[in-house]
Amino acid sequence: MMDSIVSILNRSPYSISSQEKDAIYEDIFFNLTNHHYSNCPQYRRILDTLGYDTKKTHTIDDIPPIPVRLFKEYELVSVDRSKVVKTMMSSGTSGQKVSKIFLDSETASRQTKALAKITSEFIGKKRLPMLVIDTKEVVKDRNLFSARGAGILGFSLHGFDVTYALDKEMNLDIEAIEAFSTKHKDKDILIFGFTYMIWELFYKELVKLNKKLGLDKGILIHGGGWKKLAAEEVDNSTFKKNLQNVCGIQRVHNYYGMVEQTGSIFMECEAGYLHSSAYSDVKMRRHGDFSVCDIGEVGLIELISIIPSSYPGHIILSEDTGEIVGIDDCQCGRTGSYFKIHGRIKKAEIRGCSDTFS
Amino acid sequence: MIPFHDDNNIEVLIGTQPDLIKPLMPFDDQCCDFLADLSSILNVLPESKTYPEIMAFAFWCRKANITKIKSIYTDLDSRIGLGIVFHIAPSNVPINFAYSLVFGLLSGNANVVRVPFRLFPQVDVICSAINKVLANKKYQDIRNMISVIRYEYNDTITEDLSSNCDARVIWGGDDTIRKIRSFPIPVRGTDISFADRYSFCVIDSESIADLDQIKLIQLAEGFYNDTYLMDQNACSSPHLVVWAGHHKTETKKKFWDAVNDIVTKKYDLEAINSVDKYTLLCQNAIALEEISSLDRYKNYLYRQTIKELPANIDTFRGKCGYFFEYDANDINEISHIVNKKYQTLTYYGVDKQLLVDFVLKNRLLGIDRIVPIGKALDIGLIWDGIDVIRSLSRVVDVH
Structure with missing residues (x-):
């Protein structure tokens, strides 16, 4: 199993046809599932309860996904605890439960490798001057290994002269930004940050200050979700348009990913679609019976990644909905399935009398 | 306490603050007639078709049902309501406040009912129907026995209302009940809690x-x-x-x-x-x-x-x-x-x-x-093992 994972990780992320990928994946995921089944007791109980037979071969469609919320409720590990080198946490607001993801060195290095290979496809292999729309504080405390810090560190491998656009108090450090942009004028630069923070603490502040930046050659990569921006009715195209107006950035790539599958992110291509790579896939599932949707049909997003072996996060059921737009035939030329996100599933109105006094 | 109408934090949906409290005997005729009229009004409202729970409530307080329930009680001749009942309805069941109010009325009490702060159309439909029935002069006594209010979670208001009631009826989760119980009611007051079950x-x-x-x-x-x-x-x-x-x-x-x-x-x-x-x-x-x-x-x-x-x-x-x-x-x-x-x-x-x-x-x-099976959600005057009519009324012991 590990051999086939290593060999696919050595290949370029957007060149394998889905036919070939499916064949390789069937083998990898059968084995990955059995690995987690044998090594993670909670995972085993779930599969046993669902009547999954590990001896039979299964297509990926038949392997039960783990609902993403479970990583907040349980510490799910598929290796001996002594092998765990890093624990990653999702960034939850205070009072919320956070996901805990346990990494051994193999899983951690696969994450780094997958992220590097995917990113190179969009910004090139050369390191670029990098502007991070965040504060340095997030990465200072290595004990507090948050998803935010992990994202910054992961992408920083592609940058040099890494400059943080926000100070300790999360205010715009306009001097640092201007010095950075003067210094690297007319060079390709990498800009990275989280969608909501870019909008709230970078874009809006620049507007307030009435500042324009000349980051015309900048490539912006951002992720973290649209939940808060959707509430402000800011969509991807509004986001792009406004950023271009204020700082001249023309190349913007959103990515979809979660701390439970760090590394194998789904990057937005020039045509505006999110792409699965050779290291990952998505399936949309109908909520009525979890059967797999047709192309163009909206369903719950299941995320598939070859990376996790130290925790059972290789097939995850998210709480987002989306649709597959096509497979292998995106106008950007990349192979793999490409898709759109429709957003987070709506909270149901709770009926009943187990209430809160509000 | 500050009267409802002068408190900006309180929205009054029905009635005024009860002042001169005059309890009735359980199942007083005026009260039963009032419920029968309310049932008829709700029955013909177009909104009732949209909300089956309003229909169910109307059906429950129809004349025949109330008469049937009344006939089960044989010892009401020397009973009378306790005084004022303060009800705290659960925040996520729109219709529940109405049943709680009826519990208080049928046992002969004046009622202050706090409905959920979250806006539910069902609450407004029922309140406007009650207001319509109360406009009839013959329900003058009943009019003085119903206030329905809405306020955002507020310790001071809850504390005030608690300290001025003869009985308090709390519906809600265990934490809610614990929280509300921390506000004392008068020494002779009765607390009835309908907790998580x-x-x-x-x-x-x-x-x-x-x-x-x-x-x-x-x-x-x-x-x-x-x-x-x-x-x-x-x-x-x-x-x-x-x-x-x-x-x-x-x-x-x-x-x-x-x-x-x-x-x-x-x-x-x-x-x-x-x-x-x-x-x-x-x-x-x-x-x-x-x-x-x-x-x-x-x-x-x-x-x-x-x-x-x-x-x-x-x-x-x-x-x-x-x-x-x-x-x-x-x-x-x-x-x-x-x-x-x-x-x-x-x-x-x-x-x-x-x-x-x-x-x-x-x-x-x-x-x-x-x-x-099929009757699980049918609410009754005996609920959670509590005989509501007898718990919210007192006996005049005569020898």
């Missing part, structure tokens, strides 16, 4: 085997109404089905297939329901060691059979159509699970006297209600 169901498998198609569908509809109608969140909705009798495998399938048919036709399963249910299933797979098998009717109905009933089974709740099942040889073998949390036992095909004996002979601390 757990309910289950007993079915005799042989009676299912004998059922014809029509009766089977009726039974399945009753079960659907007990559970799916409130996404299984109501205190009286069962989470556990205990099977008695023989030939269980086939008859169980017969029953659940019929339930599933109705669910597929009627239930609006949302994506969040599926995800919640599936997540719960995975959590239970980890946490509940006694699971022996799972039957899934897609994501519409989950049945999880458990081979032994752990004493804490009441902490495992289903939602939106998720049931635990247990095969029993004798009902008495499950007495160990029953604790104070247990409220309603719904049944089919089992002699109800047997179930009463189950509670009494085993000297159980829980189970306050034993009703046929």
